[in-house]
Amino acid sequence: MFKQVFLFIALLAFAVNVAACATPTAAPTSAPVKVVETKVVEQTKVVEKVVEKVITPTPGPAAPKPGSIVINGAGASFPYPLYSRWFFEFAYVNPAIRVNYNPIGSGGGISQITAKTVEFGGSDAPMTDAEYDKAKGVQMFPIVAGPVVPVYNIKDDAGKMITATLKFPATALGDIYLGKIAKWNDPVLVSANPGVTLPAKDIKVIVRADSSGTTYTFTDYLAASNPEYKTKMGGANKLPKWLPSTLAGNQNPGVTALVQNTDGAIGYVEISFAKEGKLPYGSVQNKAGEYIIATREGVQAAMADFGNDLGDKLVASIVNGPSKTTYPISTYTYLMIYMDQTDCVKGKAMFEFFKWAMSPDGDKFAASLDYVPLPDAVQKLVEAKLSKVTCQGKPF
Amino acid sequence: MNQTQNHPRTSAPLLGMSKAHFARRKITNIVMLSLTGAATVLAIIPLLWITLYVTIQGSRFLNIEFFTQLPTPVGVPGGGIVNAIVGTGLVVGVACVIAIPVAIIGAFFAADYPNTPLGLAIRFGTDVLSGIPSIVMGIFAYTIIVLPQRRFSAFAAGVALAIIMLPLVLRTTEEMLKLVPRGLREGSLALGASNWKTSVQVLLPAALNGVVTGIMLAIARAAGEAAPMLFTAFGSTGLVTDLNESTATLPHTIYIYAMSPFKDWQEKAWAAALVLIALVLGLNILARALTWWRARQMGLNY
Numbered sequence: 001m002f003k004q005v006f007l008f009i010a011l012l013a014f015a016v017n018v019a020a021c022a023t024p025t026a027a028p029t030s031a032p033v034k035v036v037e038t039k040v041v042e043q044t045k046v047v048e049k050v051v052e053k054v055i056t057p058t059p060g061p062a063a064p065k066p067g068s069i070v071i072n073g074a075g076a077s078f079p080y081p082l083y084s085r086w087f088f089e090f091a092y093v094n095p096a097i098r099v100n101y102n103p104i105g106s107g108g109g110i111s112q113i114t115a116k117t118v119e120f121g122g123s124d125a126p127m128t129d130a131e132y133d134k135a136k137g138v139q140m141f142p143i144v145a146g147p148v149v150p151v152y153n154i155k156d157d158a159g160k161m162i163t164a165t166l167k168f169p170a171t172a173l174g175d176i177y178l179g180k181i182a183k184w185n186d187p188v189l190v191s192a193n194p195g196v197t198l199p200a201k202d203i204k205v206i207v208r209a210d211s212s213g214t215t216y217t218f219t220d221y222l223a224a225s226n227p228e229y230k231t232k233m234g235g236a237n238k239l240p241k242w243l244p245s246t247l248a249g250n251q252n253p254g255v256t257a258l259v260q261n262t263d264g265a266i267g268y269v270e271i272s273f274a275k276e277g278k279l280p281y282g283s284v285q286n287k288a289g290e291y292i293i294a295t296r297e298g299v300q301a302a303m304a305d306f307g308n309d310l311g312d313k314l315v316a317s318i319v320n321g322p323s324k325t326t327y328p329i330s331t332y333t334y335l336m337i338y339m340d341q342t343d344c345v346k347g348k349a350m351f352e353f354f355k356w357a358m359s360p361d362g363d364k365f366a367a368s369l370d371y372v373p374l375p376d377a378v379q380k381l382v383e384a385k386l387s388k389v390t391c392q393g394k395p396f
Numbered sequence: 397m398n399q400t401q402n403h404p405r406t407s408a409p410l411l412g413m414s415k416a417h418f419a420r421r422k423i424t425n426i427v428m429l430s431l432t433g434a435a436t437v438l439a440i441i442p443l444l445w446i447t448l449y450v451t452i453q454g455s456r457f458l459n460i461e462f463f464t465q466l467p468t469p470v471g472v473p474g475g476g477i478v479n480a481i482v483g484t485g486l487v488v489g490v491a492c493v494i495a496i497p498v499a500i501i502g503a504f505f506a507a508d509y510p511n512t513p514l515g516l517a518i519r520f521g522t523d524v525l526s527g528i529p530s531i532v533m534g535i536f537a538y539t540i541i542v543l544p545q546r547r548f549s550a551f552a553a554g555v556a557l558a559i560i561m562l563p564l565v566l567r568t569t570e571e572m573l574k575l576v577p578r579g580l581r582e583g584s585l586a587l588g589a590s591n592w593k594t595s596v597q598v599l600l601p602a603a604l605n606g607v608v609t610g611i612m613l614a615i616a617r618a619a620g621e622a623a624p625m626l627f628t629a630f631g632s633t634g635l636v637t638d639l640n641e642s643t644a645t646l647p648h649t650i651y652i653y654a655m656s657p658f659k660d661w662q663e664k665a666w667a668a669a670l671v672l673i674a675l676v677l678g679l680n681i682l683a684r685a686l687t688w689w690r691a692r693q694m695g696l697n698y
Contacts, residue, residue, distance in 0.1 A: 256657030
């Protein structure tokens with residue numbers, strides 16, 4: 001009797017344990033799905049009937065299951081707000097395709113596409129020759145453009161956050177990141193910003209901790225606008241050796257959060273992070289001497305300044321352009337794919353997504369999040385390049 | 397508790413000890429008692445604080461949708477984390493399937509042959525393994541599974557978690573098996589039961605309490621790991637049930653949401669943290685309850 005009770009308890013305990021391990025794995029495989037069937041009858045009447053049926057996974061070329069083709073991407077965090085929105089909306093356009101994107105930073109995107117662990121990578125910085133050597137057959141192409149903005153969090157002497165749009169003279173940002181301008185009430189900033197009372201606070205300089213395309217664009221601008229910066233720190237760099245006094249955040253979200261939490265901070269992020277993160281961002285003096293606040297037009301002017309010749313690599317720097325309306329810290333953000341795809345189904349699905357993203361349907365979401373769609377001429381270049389992509393050596 | 401009070405108070409000093417001596421002992425006792433008491437309270441405070449704080453912060457944003465909906469991008473209201481909940485279950489499930497049998501069978505060996513070279517090696521190896529930071533398991537799984545397969549997957553994440561769970565389950569099981577009275581084992585063998593029958597039908601049931609507790613604690617620990625998930629599970633916005641696909645997990649989701657500058661996501665991070673804590677706490681309480689219940693059934697007084 002005792003032994004039976006004993007065994008029973010043992011079994012029960014085991015069952016509970018196994019259940020604890022296994023229950024969450026139980027997956028909803030076949031759920032009733034409402035399918036709306038629309039039939040056009042005699043060109044005039046549209047009859048709609050709702051049929052409830054259970055879609056079961058059947059062998060053979062049946063209608064693809066929602067999310068049955070998964071495409072993974074990783075890289076730049078600069079375009080992440082737009083990408084996540086695109087993937088979300090694209091699921092309504094073609095439910096069979098699901099795109100995942102992990103915003104690990106541009107440097108991470110380049111290394112993951114090199115390791116072929118993802119189908120596409122994202123980067124705001126062009127790949128270097130050394131990086132191309134390691135990832136043979138990778139092609140970059142721009143998908144959208146956008147501005148990098150200087151964000152700040154300054155509390156005035158009364159403890160209130162300054163929400164005014166600060167003006168940053170051409171060399172000011174370079175001097176701040178060199179440590180030459182160390183206080184918010186530095187004469188350079190004060191004289192550029194009449195009407196704003198800047199406190200005598202130290203400027204806490206925030207940078208990116210990871211290898212970043214946003215940093216690349218920002219330093220590209222600093223080097224172009226501030227000769228002293230260029231001599232001391234060199235040109236555009238994904239991960240420069242900043243002053244030891246800088247604070248570093250991970251990806252655009254990390255920098256935004258760090259600026260939000262640091263009084264006297266300045267940082268640089270893609271504009272939608274500034275807006276969603278409720279941080280004020282400054283206007284920047286461009287090459288023509290105008291103070292420009294980041295807008296769609298400013299970035300369009302920047303793209304126009306540098307023409308539509310992106311070369312065979314399809315990359316171009318568009319910082320510090322000469323026009324009066326140009327926003328000087330602008331960049332294309334790029335996707336990276338292999339020109340010869342190994343998985344034809346995924347490759348095809350990926351192109352369907354790219355095509356949609358660059359179409360007016362996709363542009364709509366870009367505009368609503370302050371990204372700027374490509375000029376038609378550049379888009380044609382991209383489409384021409386994408387049409388040359390093959391799958392296992394054969395054209396699609 | 398207060399031993400000195402129970403001493404018979406005699407007018408004559410006891411064994412030459414003065415009244416002052418007793419007073420000093422009494423004061424020392426009170427001081428030390430309150431110190432240990434205070435330390436105990438201090439030790440409990442973080443747990444209560446975290447639990448309360450997360451509950452207050454997280455419960456405001458909890459609703460049914462949170463458990464049933466897929467996540468939405470920034471700026472689109474609503475959405476939930478059903479994918480992360482299912483993903484965590486999937487990944488931990490894989491880890492259980494891999495780690496538990498190996499750990500229990502290994503523990504039998506280590507407990508039966510404690511002083512053989514292999515027995516010593518198991519014990520030493522698992523001790524070292526449990527000290528390795530979890531992020532290293534992530535890189536390991538990334539290198540041996542993700543890179544060759546060229547895809548991030550729930551399976552790779554499960555392997556990383558299995559390596560984290562393995563030493564925990566193995567060591568607790570081994571300790572529990574060692575606590576089983578020798579007589580039980582010898583009795584079983586003397587009655588003619590084979591070695592494996594003794595192990596499975598006598599030793600394991602006798603040690604089951606501790607084993608189940610160990611497993612639950614290991615699951616709780618594994619379910620909360622964010623670092624290895626970065627390299628393995630990768631994250632996903634969809635509901636994933638295929639082991640070969642990348643998937644969202646609760647800790648990784650919390651990491652992404654908490655780091656984000658978006659208020660909406662930060663709120664979701666609190667709610668997700670509450671879900672994770674409830675899950676882990678629930679598992680721990682379940683483990684305790686099982687132990688208590690079984691002890692009572694067997695008429696044991698623990």
